[in-house]
Amino acid sequence: MKIVKTIKEVREIVKLWKKENLSVGLVPTMGYLHEGHASLIDASVSGNDKTVVSIFVNPMQFGANEDLDSYPRDLNHDSKLCEEHHVDLIFNPEPSEMYGKDFYTYVNMNVLTEDLCGITRPIHFKGVCTVVAKLFNIVQPDNAYFGQKDAQQLAIIKQMVQDLNMPLEVHGCPIVREIDGLAKSSRNTYLSTEERQSALILSKAITLGQSLVENGERDCSKVLTSMIDLISSEPLAKIDYVKIVDLKTIQPVNTIEKPILCAMAVYIGKTRLIDNFIFEEV
Ligand code: AMP
Numbered sequence: 001m002k003i004v005k006t007i008k009e010v011r012e013i014v015k016l017w018k019k020e021n022l023s024v025g026l027v028p029t030m031g032y033l034h035e036g037h038a039s040l041i042d043a044s045v046s047g048n049d050k051t052v053v054s055i056f057v058n059p060m061q062f063g064a065n066e067d068l069d070s071y072p073r074d075l076n077h078d079s080k081l082c083e084e085h086h087v088d089l090i091f092n093p094e095p096s097e098m099y100g101k102d103f104y105t106y107v108n109m110n111v112l113t114e115d116l117c118g119i120t121r122p123i124h125f126k127g128v129c130t131v132v133a134k135l136f137n138i139v140q141p142d143n144a145y146f147g148q149k150d151a152q153q154l155a156i157i158k159q160m161v162q163d164l165n166m167p168l169e170v171h172g173c174p175i176v177r178e179i180d181g182l183a184k185s186s187r188n189t190y191l192s193t194e195e196r197q198s199a200l201i202l203s204k205a206i207t208l209g210q211s212l213v214e215n216g217e218r219d220c221s222k223v224l225t226s227m228i229d230l231i232s233s234e235p236l237a238k239i240d241y242v243k244i245v246d247l248k249t250i251q252p253v254n255t256i257e258k259p260i261l262c263a264m265a266v267y268i269g270k271t272r273l274i275d276n277f278i279f280e281e282v
Contacts, residue, residue: 001083003090007138010091022049026141031055032072032186033081036176040145041085043173052139053082054091061127072189107133112159112250116152116263120240129160141168149175149183151261151276183275190271198236199268202275205230209262210277218256220244240265
């Protein structure tokens with residue numbers, strides 16, 4: 001496994017692979033890797049001849065008051081995990097490598113970016129789309145792997161690839177959870193012991209909402225009220241949003257009659273956590 005920091009090195013390595021007709025999978029990450037990331041890596045390794053993992057804490061997707069500076073980083077740990085999961089190449093650029101001083105082009109999407117996390121994080125998806133488009137251009141993968149943990153992001157990336165005719169396939173992978181249900185996240189490291197316990201309210205509300213929908217409830221307000229009541233019973237939790245939207249367009253729906261995404265963002269103390277479930281068998 002190689003670790004490179006420049007675009008030039010990635011291009012040279014991928015060019016050699018392409019010459020041999022080898023397929024390439026890409027797993028974009030911000031590092032501090034856990035089993036959620038590892039599941040995407042495993043999907044890429046089993047579906048491609050070569051796997052590239054990018055590790056880049058992308059400044060462009062963080063708002064002014066967000067956690068860019070405190071975001072956890074551990075390249076030693078990450079490279080061990082990648083090695084164990086048979087990654088071929090880690091791309092770990094500095095921000096200056098990705099964004100030279102003359103940088104003027106952005107990928108901006110309407111509609112899908114406007115609700116859910118787009119309300120509290122208005123510049124986030126512009127940063128995500130721009131960096132992912134750049135990574136696709138740099139690595140030129142045949143396949144790219146994203147987690148359903150960030151379901152709005154996954155829908156947005158699929159839409160971007162379709163709209164801009166990017167020649168690759170985007171694969172979504174299921175949410176990996178801790179044994180007690182908490183969705184794995186690099187940001188879980190911010191939680192104190194007490195907060196870690198309180199954070200279980202997210203997955204409990206997801207389980208509740210999912211079981212209501214699976215048992216036939218189609219009225220979104222009923223599902224959401226039950227979920228919100230449960231989350232509100234946890235003193236350390238403060239709801240950012242709990243919503244049900246169309247899975248493809250991320251637009252709000254009142255009744256479940258097409259595939260939906262039920263998504264939430266909840267502050268536990270100062271840490272903002274997200275979780276969701278998808279329901280497709282309508
Ligand atoms: P991040 O490093 O947080 O930007 O995440 C990189 C990729 O890993 C994204 O596609 C995430 O959706 C995915 N991911 C993060 N946590 C999980 C999880 N618990 N289960 C599955 N995928 C995840």
